[in-house]
Amino acid sequence: MSNDVTLPALGESVTEGTVTRWLKSVGDTVEVDEPLLEVSTDKVDTEIPSPVAGTLNEILAEEDDTVEVGAVLARIGDAGEAPAAESAPAEQSAPAQESAPAQESAPAPQSAPATPAQESAPASAPAQESAPAAASAPAGGGQDVTLPALGESVTEGTVTRWLKSVGDSVEVDEPLLEVSTDKVDTEIPSPVAGTLNEILAEEDDTVEVGAVLARIGEAGAAPAAESAPAEQSAPAPESAPAQESAPAPQSTASQPAQAEPASSPAAEAAAPAAQESAAAPASAPAQESSPAPASAPAPASAPAVAAASTDAGSVEGGGYVTPIVRKLAKERGVDLESISGTGVGGRIRKEDVLEAAEAASKSAPAPASAPASAPAASAPAAEAPKVSELRGTTVKMSRIRKITSDKMMESLHGMAQLTSVVEVDCSKIWALRNKAKNGFQEREGVKLTFLPFFTRAVSEALAEHAFLNASVDGDSIVYHDSVNLSLAVDTPKGLMLPTMYNAEDKTVGDHAKEIADLATRARDGGLKAQDISNGTFSVTNTGSGGTLHDTPIVPSPQVGILATCAIIKRPVVVTGPNGEDVISIRPMVYLPLSYDHRIVDGADAAKFLQTVKKRIEAGAFESEVGL
Known part of the structure; x- marks a missing residue:
């Protein structure tokens, strides 16, 4: 016997909600009142608990679907009952079996010694390489991590902090980064287990829903940035030496990038050298050296920027700030490193910044009153009007x-x-x-x-x-x-x-x-x-x-x-x-x-x-x- 899980009334005048994330999968065992999914409405983001204990047999509302109050979201059967949706994956897997040979052969063209395979199938090899990447197959170059829908009408979000760096190992559902929108501040979990190969959205970047934030490959796999030049030059036999030598410059370039803020002159000096080598005649040695400066800075600079931004926004206890709070702190002249956040998880809230600004203003009059001979000079500075950053702008209504x-x-x-x-x-x-x-x-x-x-x-x-x-x-x-x-x-x-x-x-x-x-x-x-x-x-x-x-x-x-x-x-x-x-x-x-x-x-x-x-x-x- 199965029980329907419906969307309950989520507030006065709320008639519908959007499924933002399923916390359980078909076949999972759930307990009474255990959260099943997350739903976003125009008034609140909340979790929907299971009304009964049993096995999740069927999911009827997919993520990003908008459903009305009372609509059936899923069905839960008795514990141990066969899932109702088992037959659907079986049917869907039939075409996948046909493409399995293509996925098996994909690693061959990607490796350097596979030039015979490239010669025998120059037209099909690139297609076989791109197919696993597009399908995010385990043997491919990695799976894209995109910005999910974070609520109804939310079209974009701002990356506030990366919790992982390039090269780090991540587990399924382990938090990768933190994103702030006009409705919610949340963590984006990893959809797969593996190694973080590439970060495509840096901190403080505003990205649209569905945009690629990062790429994750197999555990222990080389970063995607190393294989990117090889994939692009796969049809050309000259790319084999470049592919073999790419890991060496990547590994040596990643360590200086961590200390990039302290050695920026060296980085500036290296830039002209990279431009000269790029303008040199297209010889084999030049092709081997160019991928290193061209591809290494992209993933290597991301952790450096992430580390710098994290240090700027972090406080004792692991607290952090959203762009809105960071802007407020800048306007009020508050040092974020001196504030201990009182929000969830040590988060610095607007009130923390305002309290710090108020405390600073109370302590300021004491030294200001010392030079009694020049009261007129200090008055204009204190009364100088602040100019809003919104002047002359047009912003979308939240x-x-x-x-x-x-x-x-x-x-x-x-x-x-x-x-x-x-x-x-x-x-x-x-x-x-x-x-x-x-x-x-x-x-x-x-x-x-x-x-x-x-x-x-x-x-x-x-x-x-x-x-x-x-x-x-x-x-x-x-x-x-x-x-x-x-x-x-x-x-x-x-x-x-x-x-x-x-x-x-x-x-x-x-x-x-x-x-x-x-x-x-x-x-x-x-x-x-x-x-x-x-x-x-x-x-x-x-x-x-x-x-x-x-x-x-x-x-x-x-x-x-x-x-x-x-x-x-x-x-x-x-x-x-x-x-x-x-x-x-x-x-x-x-x-x-x-x-x-x-x-x-x-x-x-x-x-x-x-x-x-x-x-x-x-x-x-x-x-x-x-x-």
């Missing part, structure tokens, strides 16, 4: 930016949106946070910001005012039975809305910890499908950037979003101890609420905002922050 754009336009034009605002006195939570923040961070391991106080008050108010914790379904209004807050998070890839489930049942401390966790995983790419689904109301903290006022757009199908703007100390009129009006300096904040006027009236929105206002101004959260 996938997340495109999705955000479409959703915002759909929400804005699909409902009657209106914004109401209240002003809130934050004196109580200001004092409470100052009193509790140090002990809270030591106890919980996260900072106590103002946002958890607002999300806690909003959650309580939504439980009372259900008309804002709702959604429109055709001609019906769905009032949700729990408060699932969507929290707007600014990430290097764009805006994301991870979800805090059952927020009304959690304390301020719980809110603080979960907000920090969701924000970190959103920026590091650690969110799963359920983490960005099923939101019933949204909160966006625009005040973190100093915004005084905002009119946020409601994300459909929700009907409300609250913005928490900047808390600013300013003079306000308050009631004195004897009931008189007095002017007092208070930390004040504006709370704009945007809502769908089709089902939420202005009076209802005002009632909700007043409930939030009273809860914040009362500030009775002592027990929830450990006081």
Whole structure:
């Protein structure tokens, strides 16, 4: 008996996904909840687990196929059951058997002593040599490693770091290099076992999906660059001596290339010599010497460049940086070698660079204040505007930016949106946070910001005012039975809305910890499908950037979003101890609420905002922050 593996629902409004990689092959034994494949959607990249234990009998969706939610991806049978797809490979292997003689004879023309074979079949020998290479046969010159599809609409990627060098032995699925795209940073595994013969894409190169990144040959085989000149000159009998002598210059040239950054003058001096030898008459000795300088630098310089780039981007603990972070570090004047990455696997994140830049700016004023006699001279340098590298350029919209754009336009034009605002006195939570923040961070391991106080008050108010914790379904209004807050998070890839489930049942401390966790995983790419689904109301903290006022757009199908703007100390009129009006300096904040006027009236929105206002101004959260 077999069981179908279908594509599950991967988020609200997600209707399809693209198969990016199969983690299991036909005939493999799988356990319950063991990952079977990886799927990419316009909202998340995730793994699909096996619903049952057994044997993978059939794969119905190949890599790069786009399938709809509910479509059958594979079939799993009882453990030990014969795979259903065994007959298909048998049929496909019939033509391969016919070409087997050609593959067997291929090594003969490739070796130097095989000139008789070349003379007897000059027309067919080159064809036999190229056929195994094109088919990536084990006996051929190597198999191409291409850039796979890394998600829907991803057309290119940037090589951030090579994990292997030319000549290294690799195993199947062993990581070869790291690639960064506009949606994901990932490792590219080796499709076969063997030796890395050639690197065709250097670090920081941007390559298209399907482009060849490297070539891998048999374990112990000579690098592909050595055999390339021989293959090109195979029809000519003069190539035999060149083929025999090629390994010697290759082996001697590879070691100086490792130290190329330190001996660049020697390399420059060797370049004219190589050009002179290339311009010499086409004699046999010249043919023997020319392949060495022509072919050796290509594979030999790759590890040198890789080593230099890796050193530039590496930090203690094996951390590395993506081009985006590297550019940010250059703009802020941050030395990457001095940063310890806090991301997955020691990765340096945008936040690490910003924290290092902020720490440097805090320490800078001390020496700058010493020369008190020339304050005017230092001021212009500090205030010099930075020119963006984007000026005058045209760039393609990233996938997340495109999705955000479409959703915002759909929400804005699909409902009657209106914004109401209240002003809130934050004196109580200001004092409470100052009193509790140090002990809270030591106890919980996260900072106590103002946002958890607002999300806690909003959650309580939504439980009372259900008309804002709702959604429109055709001609019906769905009032949700729990408060699932969507929290707007600014990430290097764009805006994301991870979800805090059952927020009304959690304390301020719980809110603080979960907000920090969701924000970190959103920026590091650690969110799963359920983490960005099923939101019933949204909160966006625009005040973190100093915004005084905002009119946020409601994300459909929700009907409300609250913005928490900047808390600013300013003079306000308050009631004195004897009931008189007095002017007092208070930390004040504006709370704009945007809502769908089709089902939420202005009076209802005002009632909700007043409930939030009273809860914040009362500030009775002592027990929830450990006081």
